[in-house]
Amino acid sequence: MKIVCSKENLLEGVNIVSKAIPSKTTMPILLCILIEANDGRIKLTANNMELGIETIIDGEISENGIIALDAKFFGDMVRRLPDGFITIENDSSMKTTITCSQTQFSLLAKTGDDFPYLKHLDKSDSMVLSQFTLKELISQTTFALSDKDTNKIMTGEYFHVKENKLMAVALDGHRISIRNILLNDSYEEKKLIIPGKTLNEISKILSGDPEKEVRIYIEKNNVMFEFDNTIIISRLIEGEYFDVDKMITDNYSTRVDVDRQSLFNCIERSTLFIKEGDKKPVVVNFTENNAEIKIRSEIGAFNENIDIAKKGEDLTIGFNPKFIMDVLKVIDDDTISMCLMGSKAPCFIRDEEKNYIYIVLPVNFNSN
Amino acid sequence: MKIVCSKENLLEGVNIVSKAIPSKTTMPILLCILIEANDGRIKLTANNMELGIETIIDGEISENGIIALDAKFFGDMVRRLPDGFITIENDSSMKTTITCSQTQFSLLAKTGDDFPYLKHLDKSDSMVLSQFTLKELISQTTFALSDKDTNKIMTGEYFHVKENKLMAVALDGHRISIRNILLNDSYEEKKLIIPGKTLNEISKILSGDPEKEVRIYIEKNNVMFEFDNTIIISRLIEGEYFDVDKMITDNYSTRVDVDRQSLFNCIERSTLFIKEGDKKPVVVNFTENNAEIKIRSEIGAFNENIDIAKKGEDLTIGFNPKFIMDVLKVIDDDTISMCLMGSKAPCFIRDEEKNYIYIVLPVNFNSN
Secondary structure (H helix, E strand, O other): OEEEEEHHHHHHHHHHHHHHOOOOOOOHHHHEEEEEEEOOEEEEEEEOOOEEEEEEEOOEEEEOEEEEEEHHHHHHHHHHOOOOEEEEEEOOOOEEEEEEOOEEEEEEOEOOOOOOOOOOOOOOOEEEEEHHHHHHHHHHHHHHOOOOOOOHHHHEEEEEEEEEEEEEEEEOOOEEEEEEEEEEEEEEEEEEEEEHHHHHHHHHHOOOOOOOEEEEEEOOOEEEEEEOOEEEEEEOOOOOOOOHHHHOOOOOOEEEEEEHHHHHHHHHHHHHHOOOOOOOOEEEEEEOOEEEEEEEOOOEEEEEEEEOEEEEOOEEEEEOHHHHHHHHHOOOOOEEEEEEOOOOOOEEEEOOOOOEEEEEOOOOOOOO | OEEEEEHHHHHHHHHHHHHHOOOOOOOHHHHEEEEEEEOOEEEEEEEOOOEEEEEEEOOEEEEOEEEEEEHHHHHHHHHHOOOOEEEEEEOOOOEEEEEEOOEEEEEEOEOOOOOOOOOOOOOOOEEEEEHHHHHHHHHHHHHHOOOOOOOHHHHEEEEEEEEEEEEEEEEOOOEEEEEEEEEEEEEEEEEEEEEHHHHHHHHHHOOOOOOOEEEEEEOOOEEEEEEOOEEEEEEOOOOOOOOHHHHOOOOOOEEEEEEHHHHHHHHHHHHHHOOOOOOOOEEEEEEOOEEEEEEEOOOEEEEEEEEOEEEEOOEEEEEOHHHHHHHHHHOOOOEEEEEEOOOOOOEEEEOOOOOEEEEEOOOOOOOO
16 A cells, blocks of 8 residues: 555544544454555545544555554544655555654554444435534533443433424433434434444534534434545434423423523532532522522532523522533523422423423532 | 732732742641731741742732741632732731632631741852843753762752953753853852752743842851842852863864754754653764764654754764753754864863863764
């Protein structure tokens, strides 16, 4: 194989596929990026068996061929080379040289014979989102996923497509994120649970350009995302998802409108005396036009009052401060609405149109 | 005690004295910042018994007093408070409240009765540098100090003042940094060894303003730095320093002039295949107008040629790449000169005027 690419193109490609390199594995070949040069195309591929990524990069092929290079060293070599055109060439013993101007790295490549190639999905059943919408959706929901494998379904995000609507749901048993998106076209009903890790890696690769599309293809156990020059294939999580409609209610006895940034700053401050894993709740006392936010630990106490607009009953409720902050971080609105039904019932943070619904369960607190 | 300061002033003061808070200690009081309000002055002090720092901050005193507050929590509270004026007040039980607008933290302070107060040095013997010069000097030399306590003297930087000259020397047995500074005044001869940690903390506090002075006072075992509103007192390292003049020579058989940034980039690249602690040398082969830079490990090989101007004999020499990079990082000149006397002799990197002399010992290599 002999190819020439610009450093910029090569580095972009390596960065994209490296998202599918596992941090550890018992199969050394999975730590490699497969470089294929044939049919006039240079393709990079990585595959951690859950998630596979391939991308086509611009460049010139002098000699067709296939090699597999350790992803970490390959990336570091490309990053450290001077700007310019990079030549990658291997001899029959798989000794590979990577050259740019007066600089040359050499190392042994693998043949890639044992590399697990990606199988593309059938393209009959697809849906389309803009890169912007998908990137936003991911950042606005996946934080609520569980990172524990004890309940596999909670590590995945539920996509429910019905006609021209997509509902995305993430939950971990303590909180729920729901985003409702209007699609440009109508589709047959689809329900799928996409691993959170897949979505988070895709989000890093997506440009976020509202003018660019992502095409999503779905098969029974797999999903394929196609955008720009890149294809990402992931397993789906099997199983029946929770009944989301049952979790949502429009009943509330207290509604509080509050400046999002003020509330965020206040709750962030409140956590100062709380050690990680301390499970100390922040206690919020909603009265007329005022929220008093308190937290108390062995180290010290915090107290702050912020302005609110309240309708309905006064209420004191305890929260895990991180859960409230996570929600406030991903909402764009300047003012948010909290809908409450008492100190033991979930708190709903949502907009009028229900483009977003965040549900946070309360935490018991000792009133003091 | 009751005082009011702007968040900005208070935070600056806390950041300054926090440099003398130990990372661990058997004396809990050393983890505190002492706040003294009397004689119309608000003074913050911290002292880790090697290094003590005090600084005066602007503010209003409503009630004189002294308290000691945990430095970490105090700093975090001030940082998290909104911008504005902060009130610090304690009651007779040492319950201390820190208030800004609608936000209040409270925690228990210590009395500071067991706090080790700083003893100021006699001001009869002093010297003056600009803040810029001292800050530069520290960043250009201390990297060559030893971080191992096995030879205490190598953890300290040697200051030798003679007439209107200051020579600063740092060495760790493998390399030497020397900077020669012209002073505005002449002084009696002084020799002192200042702990590297002291200098590095001072460097973080110095503004680097060429118009602002640092006044340095010296006693037998202590040194005091005075600048802006801050006083820093440190122990000196006892002992006789190495004979620096004996280490310097003007004999060389090869002189190489090379573009500093090109050499740095090349050596940085060369380390890719070297694991931390591998002790693999980078091998440099100086020939007419060319330096070939090579490194080889089990993982792979690196090779690059860069342009040089050489006088004298051809030479192949091995270096610890980090040691050469450390030197190249702190020199401002675009072109540097390397003076060499063979593959077993130290390499001198220095300017004509000998404002700086860096000496790096070579490393054995297998020519291949």
